[in-house]
Structures are given as structure tokens and as C-alpha cells.
Amino acid sequence: MVVSRTATLPEFRLEQTVSEALAHARVGAGSRLCVAFSGGVDSVAVLDVLTRLAPRMGFELRAVHVHHGLSAHADAWALFCTRFCEVRGVPLEVFRVSVARDDPDGLEGAARRARHAALATIETDWLVFGHHLDDQAETVLFRLVRGTGVRGAAGMAAIVPAQGLGAGRLRPLLGCRRRAILEYAKMRGLEWVEDDSNVDLRFARNYLRAVVLPVLERGFPGAVDSIGRAAEIFREGEGLLETLAQLDRERCDPDAEGTLALSAVLELADARVFNLLRLEVHARGLAAPSRNRLIETLRQLRSAPDRALHLPLGSAACCAYRGRIWVERSIDQAFEPVAWRGETALAWGSGQVVFERVVGSGVALELLSAARSIRLAPRWEGLAMRAGPGRPRRSLRKLCQDAGLPSWMRSRLPILEVDGEAAWIGGLGVSGDHRCAPGEPGVLPVWRR
Numbered sequence: 246m247v248v249s250r251t252a253t254l255p256e257f258r259l260e261q262t263v264s265e266a267l268a269h270a271r272v273g274a275g276s277r278l279c280v281a282f283s284g285g286v287d288s289v290a291v292l293d294v295l296t297r298l299a300p301r302m303g304f305e306l307r308a309v310h311v312h313h314g315l316s317a318h319a320d321a322w323a324l325f326c327t328r329f330c331e332v333r334g335v336p337l338e339v340f341r342v343s344v345a346r347d348d349p350d351g352l353e354g355a356a357r358r359a360r361h362a363a364l365a366t367i368e369t370d371w372l373v374f375g376h377h378l379d380d381q382a383e384t385v386l387f388r389l390v391r392g393t394g395v396r397g398a399a400g401m402a403a404i405v406p407a408q409g410l411g412a413g414r415l416r417p418l419l420g421c422r423r424r425a426i427l428e429y430a431k432m433r434g435l436e437w438v439e440d441d442s443n444v445d446l447r448f449a450r451n452y453l454r455a456v457v458l459p460v461l462e463r464g465f466p467g468a469v470d471s472i473g474r475a476a477e478i479f480r481e482g483e484g485l486l487e488t489l490a491q492l493d494r495e496r497c498d499p500d501a502e503g504t505l506a507l508s509a510v511l512e513l514a515d516a517r518v519f520n521l522l523r524l525e526v527h528a529r530g531l532a533a534p535s536r537n538r539l540i541e542t543l544r545q546l547r548s549a550p551d552r553a554l555h556l557p558l559g560s561a562a563c564c565a566y567r568g569r570i571w572v573e574r575s576i577d578q579a580f581e582p583v584a585w586r587g588e589t590a591l592a593w594g595s596g597q598v599v600f601e602r603v604v605g606s607g608v609a610l611e612l613l614s615a616a617r618s619i620r621l622a623p624r625w626e627g628l629a630m631r632a633g634p635g636r637p638r639r640s641l642r643k644l645c646q647d648a649g650l651p652s653w654m655r656s657r658l659p660i661l662e663v664d665g666e667a668a669w670i671g672g673l674g675v676s677g678d679h680r681c682a683p684g685e686p687g688v689l690p691v692w693r694r
């Protein structure tokens with residue numbers, strides 16, 4: 246969505262901005278909206294506008310307030326939110342979260358994480374936030390000074406459609422200046438609360454908001470608008486880079502396991518390899534790797550394309566083995582056993598294991614139906630398996646050596662454990678004792694990394 250920006254904002258303009266954003270997101274009769282309601286002026290303004298639009302547009306409206314329990318005023322804010330919503334007949338839910346004071350991300354970061362985790366549990370079509378253009382500029386600057394790429398510099402999106410089970414996210418005021426929202430709130434005679442932590446300059450974001458941005462705007466009038474516009478251009482750029490990465494991915498012979506042909510990857514220009522690896526990392530929900538790590542990874546891949554490699558990429562790792570390359574969560578993840586009750590797929594680390602129904606191959610369905618316990622598990626003490634019918638039982642270490650699997654892969658292999666026995670091992674195959682006879686129905690696990 247292209248964000249429309251307004252310098253001065255009489256009452257009707259704010260309402261128009263919000264209704265345009267709703268129209269872009271195709272919010273209409275029957276849509277469920279839930280305002281993330283802090284009680285601050287931004288979410289107060291959003292909730293006020295939406296309360297007036299709801300009867301006209303026919304959407305359902307409610308609100309949620311997250312009580313962090315950090316400020317001495319936290320109870321008073323929750324009470325304010327409750328009253329504000331009561332008067333307008335908007336159902337409000339108050340979530341209490343606990344925030345660790347010694348979190349490595351700092352208090353601010355930990356509170357944000359706890360808030361987002363609570364909001365992610367809300368069942369609604371759209372979560373609506375009060376972020377505005379000044380917030381956008383602050384976010385972009387914050388990321389730039391801390392180090393970011395095109396995705397980070399794109400700041401926040403006005404519309405983030407729902408993915409999977411989660412709600413979509415709407416920021417209908419993203420094109421409005423903070424002062425225009427204040428003006429609106431005063432004109433409507435609204436009340437709001439001021440978060441005392443917003444003035445604490447020890448917090449990096451507050452310092453940017455209260456000190457850096459005003460100085461910048463004095464020297465460069467229009468700086469906030471320019472940063473907002475740049476963010477939109479970065480967002481377009483991000484979309485194009487993603488498209489390019491997807492095209493490159495297709496050229497690199499992707500297989501069902503999510504691995505790519507290393508030779509095809511190495512034919513790409515360096516910047517395209519970095520772009521492709523960034524997409525692979527992002528697709529697994531992991532933090533973007535630093536540029537230095539990407540440069541080092543590519544250097545090693547180019548200098549030893551035949552070696553089994555496990556190269557750190559921040560919270561991810563780039564793995565190369567027998568001409569294939571893939572990205573996965575870095576080695577320090579813990580793999581926990583998980584029961585299989587016939588699901589079509591189970592998560593495994595940053596990937597998953599998909600269970601395909603087959604005939605004449607895979608694990609015999611008859612054995613699975615008669616089993617008392619079936620789990621997907623990491624290796625266990627004394628684990629042994631026959632690589633084929635009539636073959637000797639071999640330890641996991643020996644099986645991996647026979648198959649040329651590097652030792653760093655052993656701890657992460659998914660194993661289908663049927664009544665305490667390995668029936669299938671990811672990367673190695675189906676056990677000779679569990680294999681399906683020709684013409685018989687079977688289940689073939691496929692490990693997508």
C-alpha cells in the first residue's frame with residue numbers, strides 16, 4: 246500500500262486516512278479488528294476513529310491492553326483503558342505479562358517481546374496499531390545506526406496480511422505525523438495517558454525520538470517525511486530482491502528437502518549469492534546474517550566446493566555436503582522428541598519432516614499401525630539400524646561414516662522411532678527391518694531442512 250501523508254489533519258482527514266487504509270486491506274462487513282491499545286495518544290486516536298467507522302463499515306471492533314507490570318502507573322493505565330473502552334462499548338481484554346529485568350535485550354526489548362508474544366495469541370483478523378510517521382522514521386534510523394539491510398531499512402509495513410494462523414497487522418496512521426494525531430485528539434476532546442518511560446533517555450529509541458530527530462528536523466526540515474518515503478522505496482526494493490532470490494533459487498535445482506545445487510549457486514555473482522542466502526535464512530525465521538559472515542561463507546564455499554562444510558551465519562548455519570547446500574538453524578539448537586500421530590508434517594529444528602503416503606517404499610504402514618509409540622527423535626544412546634534387509638545392524642556413527650555424512654550432522658538428524666527402534670533416519674533412509682514390501686502401503690518421511 247502507498248501511504249498517504251497529511252501535513253495538517255482536521256478531524257475528517259484522519260478518519261479518511263484510516264478508512265483508506267481499511268479499504269486497502271479489504272476490511273469490510275464481518276471483519277474482526279482488535280486495536281493494540283496502550284492508552285497513549287496514538288492508539289487512543291485510532292480506537293476513536295475506528296469506533297466511529299465500525300457501525301458504517303460493519304466490522305467488529307475490540308481492543309487489547311498489555312499490562313507489563315513495569316511502571317508504578319501500570320495499574321492506572323489498565324484502568325484508564327478499561328474506562329475508555331467501557332464508555333464506547335468496545336470489549337477490552339487486559340493481558341498481564343511478566344518481563345525479566347535482567348534480559349539480554351534490555352528492559353525495553355524484553356517488554357516489546359513479551360507484548361508481541363501476548364498479541365500474537367489474539368484471535369482476530371487484524372491487529373491494529375497506532376504507529377505513525379515519526380515512529381517510522383525513528384524505527385528506520387534506529388536500524389540504520391545499529392546496522393541493517395534493505396529489509397530493515399524498509400521499517401514497518403502499513404499492511405501485513407495474515408500468515409498462517411496469525412492475524413494480519415494494520416498501521417492505518419503510518420502516513421500521519423505525530424503532531425497531526427495530537428491535534429486530532431485535542432480537537433475531539435480525547436484523554437490519554439503518557440508513558441513515563443518514553444522520556445527516559447537511557448533507552449536508545451527514546452534518545453532518537455527526543456534528541457536526534459528534533460535536531461535533524463531543525464537542520465533538515467522535512468527529514469521525517471523523507472525518511473518515511475525512503476522506507477517505502479526500500480520496501481519496494483526488498484520485494485524485488487526477494488523476487489530475484491526466488492528466481493535464483495529456482496535456477497539452483499531446489500529439491501524436496503530444501504537443498505540447492507552448490508555448483509549452480511557458485512555460478513551466481515557474489516551479491517546474488519548473498520541475497521539468496523539472506524532469503525534462505527529469513528524463510529526459516531532466523532535473524533539476518535552480517536555481511537562479513539556472508540562474505541566469509543562464500544569464500545569458503547568457493548575455495549572448497551567438495552568439502553562437507555558447516556559455516557556459521559549468525560543464528561543460522563550454511564551447510565554444504567555432496568554438491569548440495571542448505572541453510573538451517575545453527576548447531577546450538579536443542580532437538581526434542583515429538584510424538585507422531587499421523588500428522589502430515591512435524592517441525593524439526595528450523596525445518597520439518599513431511600510424511601508422504603507411498604506404495605512399495607518407505608516404512609510399512611502395517612508396522613506403524615500396530616506400534617504402541619511412534620516419535621520423531623534425535624539420536625539416542627545405543628541407536629543402531631540395518632541400512633537394508635539382511636544387512637548388519639550398525640551404530641549411527643558407522644551408518645553416517647558409510648554414507649559419508651559429516652559428524653556435525655549426526656546430532657540433528659531426525660529419526661522415526663517406532664517402539665524404541667529406528668525405522669527411518671533423515672539423510673540415511675528407511676531401516677531394513679521396517680521397509681515396506683512391494684505393492685504394500687507405506688509412509689515415507691521426507692526431511693525438509
Ligand SMILES: Nc1ncnc2c1ncn2[C@@H]1O[C@H](COP(=O)(O)OP(=O)(O)OP(=O)(O)O)[C@@H](O)[C@H]1O
Nearest residue numbers: 281282283287288309310311312357373374375376
Ligand atoms: N501496552 C500495550 N498494550 C497494547 N498495545 C500496545 C501497548 N504498547 C504499545 N502498544 C501498541 O503498539 C503501538 C506502538 O507503541 P510504541 O511506539 O510504544 O511501541 P514500540 O515498542 O515503539 O513499537 P513496537 O512494539 O511495534 O516495536 C501503539 O500505538 C499500540 O498500538
